[in-house]
Amino acid sequence: xxxxxxxxxxxxxxxxxxxxxxxxxxxxxxxxxxxxxxxxxxxxxxxxxxxxxxxxxxxxxxxxxxxxxxxxxxxxxxxxxxxxxxxxxxxxxxxxxxxxxxxxxxxxxxxxxxxxxxxxxxxxxxxxxxxxxxxxxxxxxxxxxxxxxxxxxxxxxxxxxxxxxxxxxxxxxxxxxxxxxxxxxxxxxxxxxxxxxxxxxxxxxxxxxxxxxxxxxxxxxxxxxxxxxxxxxxxxxxxxxxxxxxxxxxxxxxxxxxxxxxxxxxxxxxxxxxx
Amino acid sequence: xxxxxxxxxxxxxxxxxxxxxxxxxxxxxxxxxxxxxxxxxxxxxxxxxxxxxxxxxxxxxxxxxxxxxxxxxxxxxxxxxxxxxxxxxxxxxxxxxxxxxxxxxxxxxxxxxxxxxxxxxxxxxxxxxxxxxxxxxxxxxxxxxxxxxxxxxxxxxxxxxxxxxxxxxxxxxxxxxxxxxxxxxxxxxxxxxxxxxxxxxxxxxxxxxxxxxxxxxxxxxxxxxxxxxxxxxxxxxxxxxxxxxxxxxxxxxxxxx
Numbered sequence: 073x074x075x076x077x078x079x080x081x082x083x084x085x086x087x088x089x090x091x092x093x094x095x096x097x098x099x100x101x102x103x104x105x106x107x108x109x110x111x112x113x114x115x116x117x118x119x120x121x122x123x124x125x126x127x128x129x130x131x132x133x134x135x136x137x138x139x140x141x142x143x144x145x146x147x148x149x150x151x152x153x154x155x156x157x158x159x160x161x162x163x164x165x166x167x168x169x170x171x172x173x174x175x176x177x178x179x180x181x182x183x184x185x186x187x188x189x190x191x192x193x194x195x196x197x198x199x200x201x202x203x204x205x206x207x208x209x210x211x212x213x214x215x216x217x218x219x220x221x222x223x224x225x226x227x228x229x230x231x232x233x234x235x236x237x238x239x240x241x242x243x244x245x246x247x248x249x250x251x252x253x254x255x256x257x258x259x260x261x262x263x264x265x266x267x268x269x270x271x272x273x274x275x276x277x278x279x280x281x282x283x284x285x286x287x288x289x290x291x292x293x294x295x296x297x298x299x300x301x302x303x304x305x306x307x308x309x310x311x312x313x314x315x316x317x318x319x320x321x322x323x324x325x326x327x328x329x330x331x332x333x334x335x336x337x338x339x340x341x342x343x344x345x346x347x
Numbered sequence: 348x349x350x351x352x353x354x355x356x357x358x359x360x361x362x363x364x365x366x367x368x369x370x371x372x373x374x375x376x377x378x379x380x381x382x383x384x385x386x387x388x389x390x391x392x393x394x395x396x397x398x399x400x401x402x403x404x405x406x407x408x409x410x411x412x413x414x415x416x417x418x419x420x421x422x423x424x425x426x427x428x429x430x431x432x433x434x435x436x437x438x439x440x441x442x443x444x445x446x447x448x449x450x451x452x453x454x455x456x457x458x459x460x461x462x463x464x465x466x467x468x469x470x471x472x473x474x475x476x477x478x479x480x481x482x483x484x485x486x487x488x489x490x491x492x493x494x495x496x497x498x499x500x501x502x503x504x505x506x507x508x509x510x511x512x513x514x515x516x517x518x519x520x521x522x523x524x525x526x527x528x529x530x531x532x533x534x535x536x537x538x539x540x541x542x543x544x545x546x547x548x549x550x551x552x553x554x555x556x557x558x559x560x561x562x563x564x565x566x567x568x569x570x571x572x573x574x575x576x577x578x579x580x581x582x583x584x585x586x587x588x589x590x591x592x593x594x595x596x597x598x599x600x601x602x603x604x
Contacts, residue, residue, distance in 0.1 A: 244429055249444075249448070251420065253448055262444065342476065343478060346476075
C-alpha cells in the first residue's frame with residue numbers, strides 16, 4: 073500500500089496491486105435509489121395506492137419509451153430535453169455575463185455595493201411563479217421571457233458567490249499586485265477574479281439547481297416544447313406515469329450537469345484546496 | 348542612485364491614541380542592507396508597510412529621491428512572510444506577472460522570469476504549480492518575482508521565518524548574492540539576531556510601546572561574505588559574537604554581559 077513497500081519490491085517482484093476498496097459513497101447511493109425503486113414497485117404491486125396516484129415503475133418506464141419513440145405533447149423526449157437544456161444553459165450563460173461583473177462591482181466598490189446590493193437582495197427571495205406574470209406582460213411570451221424567468225432565479229447565487237469569492241483573495245496577494253503597479257482593472261483581472269473562481273463555480277452549481285427548479289414555471293405559458301411543458305400537459309390529463317417520467321428525466325439531466333461542472337472544476341481550477 | 352527616507356515618521360492606527368511607531372528616522376540607499384529587529388509588538392511590520400506605501404504615516408514623511416511616497420509602486424518590491432504567490436499561475440507565470448503588468452511582451456517576460464528563476468536555483472521547476480513546491484522553494488519564487496521587474500528597493504517581511512535552520516542558512520547566502528547582483532537597497536524585517544547580523548550593512552533595533560529606534564549599528568559581515576570569506580568563520584569571529592550580544596542586550600534593554 074505505502075510507497076516504501078512499493079519501492080523495495082519494485083526490483084524483484086511486480087509492484088503489488090493496490091488493495092481494492094469498495095467505493096462506499098457510490099455503493100450507498102446506488103443502494104438507496106435501488107431500495108426506493110423497490111419500495112415503489114412493492115407499493116404499486118400491493119395496490120396501496122391507485123395506479124392513477126402511483127403508477128408502477130414498469131408503467132413509468134413504458135411512458136419513457138413512448139415519449140422517446142412516438143413523442144408526447146407534440147414533441148419527442150429528445151426535443152423536450154433539447155428545449156429545456158437550451159433554456160437552462162442559455163439562462164446560466166447570460167446570468168454569468170451579468171452576475172459576475174455585478175458581484176465584482178459589489179465587492180470592489182462602495183458605490184457599486186450601495187446601488188447593486190439592495191437590488192440583488194430584493195430579487196433573491198422572489199418566487200418565480202410570482203414574477204412570471206409580470207415578465208410575460210413586460211416581455212411577451214417568447215423564448216426570451218422563459219430564459220429571463222430562469223435567469224432571475226440564478227442571479228443571486230452567482231452574484232453572492234462572486235462577492236464572497238473576491239474576499240478569498242489574500243490581503244498580501246492584493247498588496248503584491250499593487251507593488252507591481254497594477255491598475256484597478258489589472259488587480260481585478262489578475263488577482264480578484266481568479267481568486268473568486270472556485271467560489272463562482274460553487275455559485276454556478278447552486279444556480280443550475282435553481283434553474284432546474286424554475287424550469288416548470290418558465291414553461292407554464294405559451295411553451296410548445298420542454299420537459300416542464302411536457303409534465304404540465306400530462307398533469308392536465310392525469311397521465312401520472314408521464315409526469316413521473318418527466319421528473320426523472322429532469323433529475324437525471326440535473327445530475328449530469330452537476331457532474332459536468334465538478335469535472336470542469338477539477339480540470340480548470342486544479343489549485344482548489346491546495347494552498 | 349535612489350534613497351528611501353523615513354524622516355520623523357510616526358504612525359497611529361485609527362481609534363487608538365497610543366502610536367505604533369514614534370519618530371522613526373531611517374535612510375536606505377541602494378547598496379544598503381538594513382535589518383530591523385525587535386520584540387513582537389515593536390512595529391517592525393508597520394515600518395515595512397510604511398516603506399512599501401501600504402500605510403501612510405500619521406506624521407513625518409516617507410520619501411524616495413526627495414519625492415513623497417503616496418502608495419506602493421514597482422520601485423519597491425516586497426517579499427511577504429506568507430509568500431503571497433498566485434496558485435492559479437505556474438511558477439514562471441508568477442515571476443512574469445510584474446513584467447506583464449508593466450507591459451513587457453510575452454516572450455521577453457518569459458525569458459526574464461526564467462533567468463531569475465535560474466538565479467534562485469529553480470531551474471526545471473518553472474512549469475510546476477505553486478503547491479508542488481516546498482516552503483523554501485516558494486519563498487525563492489517570491490524573491491525571484493520581487494526582483495524580476497528590477498526594483499530599486501527590496502523590502503522583506505520575515506521571508507525566512509517559516510523555514511528550517513539549514514534552509515535558512517542557504518537562503519542567507521543566496522540573499523546576499525542576489526542583493527549584490529541586483530544593486531537594490533534591502534530592508535529586512537526579522538526576529539533572528541544572527542540573520543540580521545550576518546546579512547546587514549546596518550541593524551536597527553526597535554523597542555516597543557511605542558515602536559522607536561533604540562539602537563543602530565553598522566556591520567560588514569555580509570560584504571565580506573560577498574568578497575569570498577567563509578560564512579562559518581565569519582559567524583564564529585569574536586567580533587560577530589560580541590556584536591550579537593550587544594544586539595540581544597539592546598533588544599531586551601539590558602546591559603551586555
